[in-house]
Amino acid sequence: MQHxxxxxxxxxxxxxxMSKLAKAHNAINLSQGxxxxxxxxxxxxxxxxxxxxxxxxxxxxxxxxxxxEAIAKKMHTLYNATYHPETEITITAGATQAISTILSxxxxxxxxxxxxxxxxxxxxxxxxxxxxxxxxxQLGAPSFNVDWELVKGKVNNRTxxxxxxxxxNPSGTVFxxxxxxxxxxxxxxxxxxxxxxxxYEHMIYDGEKHQSACLFPDLKSRSFVVASxxxxxxxxxxxxxxCCAPKELMKxxxxxxxxxxxxxxxxxxxxxxxxxQEPKHYLGLSKFYQEKRxxxxxxxxxxxxxxxxxxxxxxQVLDYSEITQEYDVDFAKRLTIESGxxxxxLSVFNENNLDNKVLRFCFAKKDDTxxxxxxxxxxx
Ligand code: GLN
Numbered sequence: 001m002q003h004x005x006x007x008x009x010x011x012x013x014x015x016x017x018m019s020k021l022a023k024a025h026n027a028i029n030l031s032q033g034x035x036x037x038x039x040x041x042x043x044x045x046x047x048x049x050x051x052x053x054x055x056x057x058x059x060x061x062x063x064x065x066x067x068x069e070a071i072a073k074k075m076h077t078l079y080n081a082t083y084h085p086e087t088e089i090t091i092t093a094g095a096t097q098a099i100s101t102i103l104s105x106x107x108x109x110x111x112x113x114x115x116x117x118x119x120x121x122x123x124x125x126x127x128x129x130x131x132x133x134x135x136x137x138q139l140g141a142p143s144f145n146v147d148w149e150l151v152k153g154k155v156n157n158r159t160x161x162x163x164x165x166x167x168x169n170p171s172g173t174v175f176x177x178x179x180x181x182x183x184x185x186x187x188x189x190x191x192x193x194x195x196x197x198x199x200y201e202h203m204i205y206d207g208e209k210h211q212s213a214c215l216f217p218d219l220k221s222r223s224f225v226v227a228s229x230x231x232x233x234x235x236x237x238x239x240x241x242x243c244c245a246p247k248e249l250m251k252x253x254x255x256x257x258x259x260x261x262x263x264x265x266x267x268x269x270x271x272x273x274x275x276x277q278e279p280k281h282y283l284g285l286s287k288f289y290q291e292k293r294x295x296x297x298x299x300x301x302x303x304x305x306x307x308x309x310x311x312x313x314x315x316q317v318l319d320y321s322e323i324t325q326e327y328d329v330d331f332a333k334r335l336t337i338e339s340g341x342x343x344x345x346l347s348v349f350n351e352n353n354l355d356n357k358v359l360r361f362c363f364a365k366k367d368d369t370x371x372x373x374x375x376x377x378x379x380x
Pocket of ligand 1: 033034
């Protein structure tokens, strides 16, 4: 049989490529973003309790109500934002499903979606699958600052959506309040939807405050705020995320969501709902990861890699231009095969594979893992 690909330009995601290579060469894997330590036993017990006490049939389509109520409470406590748990919050199979369903719900052939590059690699394929056109705005390393005049120049009557991601994967930068106000000004009095990918909301460093789209009233009225429990509770394999949006947008989202997943794994939702009753379970995360970032950076401070400390996410970008001028994908592969350390090359997220000679390292790892990785980096 012969069929055309709907995504002819798309290969296997770099996360699978690098994790597979790391495994094949027994390398330390700081590439794909996931912790090498376990989730809290208390949370695991709560999920087991949920299974043992009958939470094994379908959850409501939008998700377990207790979990949606816990999210509504969190959004109110942290951001003073009101989302109605019955109509404005949906539990999804990770943030990736939320993103894909938002794109299927709103993007039609000819629609334009502004994305900032380096961009997480699921955005563009999701836009293309729905016949839309990604309008890239390339940000330059190492600052990854946004030129808002450039953004304004790209907005026209075909602009259906703008996707932002703060804290930003892969650069580890964050959008400031001024940036969010710029975005609010640009989208005001338009029909543009904002998809705000905030999966690293609880990992933000040096006393900075996360600038959620829901903190800005006009932005909130046009935004899907997308978040994930997988990052927050150290269990990326559980695939439980959520999104929040005003009810008229969520109603359209639900039309598609009901026929893509219907609902998400029920006992996990109940377990997380119980676990969230204690806010310290997610509020201590910035301190926890800042210590890991600082440990990692202190260990490699004398290496030939250059860096600006990550401001958020659990990723640190390192510039290797003083070591070699190799293409970053080649260098990442060589580092894995020859030195036993895997990282993610940034060019795969950039427009025209722009190569800034930077790799992304995940520091969501045990201190011992970070020490071993640093030993390797110091010898390069
Ligand atoms: N979000 C993770 C990362 O950036 C990877 C997710 C995935 O492998 N699909 O590394």
